Amino acid sequence: MAVVHMTDIDIARGASKKPIREIGEKLGIPYEALLPYGHDKAKVSQEFINSVQDRGNGGLILVTAINPTPAGEGKTTTTVGLGDGLNRIGKKAAICIREASLGPNFGMKGGAAGGGHAQVVPMEEMNLHFTGDFHAITTAHNLLAAIIDNHIYWGNELGIDIRRVVWRRVMDMNDRALRQINASLGGVANGFPRETGFDITVASEVMAILCLSKDLADLQNRLGDMIVAYRRDKSPVYARDLKADGAMTVLLRDAMQPNLVQTLENNPAFVHGGPFANIAHGCNSVIATTTALKLADYVVTEAGFGADLGAEKFFDIKCRKAGLKPAVAVIVATVRAMKMNGGVTKDALGAEDVAAVKRGCPNLGRHIANVKGFGVPVVVAINHFHSDAQAEIQAVRDYVAEQGAEAILCRHWAEGSEGAVDLATKVVQLAESGQAEFAPLYPDDMPLFEKIETIAKRIYYADKVLADKKIRDQLHEWEQQGYGNLPICMAKTQYSFTTDPNMRGAPVNHSVPIREVRLAAGAGFIVAICGEIMTMPGLPRKPAAEAIRLSETGEVEGLF
Missing domain, CATH: 3.10.410.10 (Formyltetrahydrofolate synthetase, domain 3)
Incomplete structure (x- = not known):
């Protein structure tokens, strides 16, 4: 009999979700502190967040990875699997991940909610408009852009040099045609023509600010600190000089509150914020992480891309600014990715090749050494694929052991929490050992x-x-x-x-x-x-959007 392959969205759609009220109860959040968006997602009120600040913190677990490859690593899947695994072994654990950008969803990457039997739901809403946070960030950012051009139009009292306006516009979509544009064309009534452009919303400084602010007052102060332009003498013009910070904060008031959803196994997950992991720090919001730490024994979060980008920024920017002290770091790797690093092409990954695995392992070794350099104990999660040969898995384990760490085979994609029990047990062991002596890479006062x-x-x-x-x-x-x-x-x-x-x-x-x-x-x-980093991506030759549609029954098809 033929085996029917279930896609991630099929699995997510078949989930037995609990009302969001019950998910909140798992963390001790009263229903009146939840602001529901339907039956399965809610925002957590700022009043409740303020009320738990005197509590101690749980253990903070970072999930990071090797450099991404076309073979796939499964960092978010492992984050979700580990969170479920910790709950399975009796720990009260919460997950903190970023929201998905519409640009990658309709471009190359697909969703950002995990995969297989280690997912966060509702998957479709999370990968589309969700609770409107990204729309609020886009609107607040573009309000400031409109205020800048309007100020110049009405006499330019602040003396802005229109050649030195550095505040661009944003949209949450990949559109290379908007990278560089000419604005205010069409005559006197439309203002002063100038060159500008668009970035993707996740690259906006407003996004980074929302994810680093501890409350609304901090948010408004940071928004006011943004430099939007320079005068002819090169002195900066700030957003507060244009009196834009108040209105922007109003637009971001609801977006500032973390979103609570659940995993396939009905465990709590905070999904909030989504700064670009290249141009910004690539971590979920400080307010979501710090709130979760007050409510759970363990909080599992992730940082964008590989450890050289995401983990370094998590440690040197997010942890530094928020006063966080991670207890353990999990580095996700796959046998397939080791083979790609060892020179095997994507179409040949199914064949057993222990030698290629060994050639590729130094990439993993570099990340292990780097993360240990921050004083954080490391465990490697080998995200299992059915094509992995036992000898290949053992080669990774042996290599990691030589680096002074342990590699644990994880089957959470296929088995859910049951497949992550070994990883969860090891994480708890490391966290409770008190080995962590976290310190950033460099001091604040270094040039x-x-x-x-x-x-x-x-x-x-x-x-x-x-x-x-x-x-x-x-x-x-x-x-x-x-x-x-x-x-x-x-x-x-x-x-x-x-x-x-x-x-x-x-x-x-x-x-x-x-x-x-x-x-x-x-x-x-x-x-x-x-190098050549883009703040506004383009769509690929065959965008993912081409396969996304509504079925005859009104369900989304093709989204991941």
């Missing part, structure tokens, strides 16, 4: 260019950073203006330790060219752009 060099040399294993005098002078100028204590947010390809996306494995003795630096004064970091 900005030295911070960039520290990341490039210690995390990427580069031998030098290439930056012309203009970039070094800009960094020095920001130091003179009082921004020297900010952390660095590296924007580079996720596919490699280098700035070349095709260079897999664990390369050494390469250089990191810095193309541009940007000050995100509201978010509170300096962005160093390396």
